[in-house]
Amino acid sequence: MRIDVLTLFPELFDSFEEWSIIGRAIEKGLFIFNKVNIRDFSKDKHKRVDDYPYGGGPGMVMRPEPIYEAILSVKQDNSTVIYLSPQGQNYNQELANMLAKKEHLILxxxxxxxxxxxxxEHYVDMEISIGDYVLTGGEIPAMVLIDSVVRLLPGVLGNEESIVNESHYNGLLEHPQYTRPRIFNNISVPEVLLSGNHKKIKKWRRYKAIESTYMKRPELLEKHSLSDEEIKILEEIKQKIKDKN
Structure with a gap:
């Protein structure tokens, strides 16, 4: 995969492209990352890229010419051009999974x-928003998108199986995780995780994933196609909560 970011502030991505998993993925050649400064395509002697809006109103609007030229400088037949915008469709894991299969993203x-x-209208394929709020620019949303997509690429994460168990990947939140020490502040790790019985552990994790989803994000269960076994687990969880109250 190749990702080109069109931005007025390419320096904001300097540390990002060297950071942790992203940096290692670039170093290993698992994806290509390129920053394009939109100002480089401005015909203005002062490299201005904005102007007053037609019809009046506050603020300035980015001119079309330098953006168009910046897009053309990197666009290929397999490119998907994405505009990071608060008016775009809300970003989620399903969208990240889809974008991870693309060959070339232009952000x-x-x-x-x-x-x-x-x-x-004419040169953008998708508008994406990372939430219903407004930021000063699209650079942070671009980083969010890049991070969420790149980690899905083959070879980027050490354990590919870990992705499948993560929150939102399969429509549910992830089960609780524990590590050493076995007892912390007199609170012990659940015994089933110490049993060595992988069948019981898998069943426990499935139960806890459904429980966490029901307690924290119940609306996700409406979108998730539950199996007969999962429906039974959910009813058991509801009954347990009802009995407790």
Whole structure:
């Protein structure tokens, strides 16, 4: 996979591309990361890329010409152009899984009051939002998207199986995790995890994943296709909560 980021502030990605898993993935050649400075394509002698909005109003709008030229400089037949925008579709794990299968992502980071809408209408394939709030620019959302996608690429994580068990990957939240020491502040690790019985451990983790999802994010269960066994577990959890109250 190749990821090109179109931004007014490429320096914001300097430490990001050297950081932890992302840095190691780049070093290993598991994906290609490239920063494109939109200002480099400005014809203005001062390298300005913004102007006043037609019709009046506060703030400035990014001009279409430098953005268009920046896109063309990296666009290929297999490219998917994404504009990070608070007006985009909400980002989730399902979308991350889909994007991880793409060959080339071009991420456009907006600033000011946004970009000229002609770019969005004619040269952007997807608008994505990381949440229902507004940030000063698209760089942080771009980092969120990159991190969530790259970790799904083959070879990036040491244990590929860990992805399958993570929150949201299979529609449920992840089961609770424990490590050493066995007893901390007189609180012990659940005995089943120390039993060595992998069948019981797997069953316990499935139960806890459903329980955590029901307690913390019940709306996720409405989207998740529960098996007969999982439905039985969920009813057991509901009954246990009812009895406790």
């Amino acid at each position: 456009l980071c907006g600033h000011y009051e946004g970009v000229d809408n002609r770019i969005i």
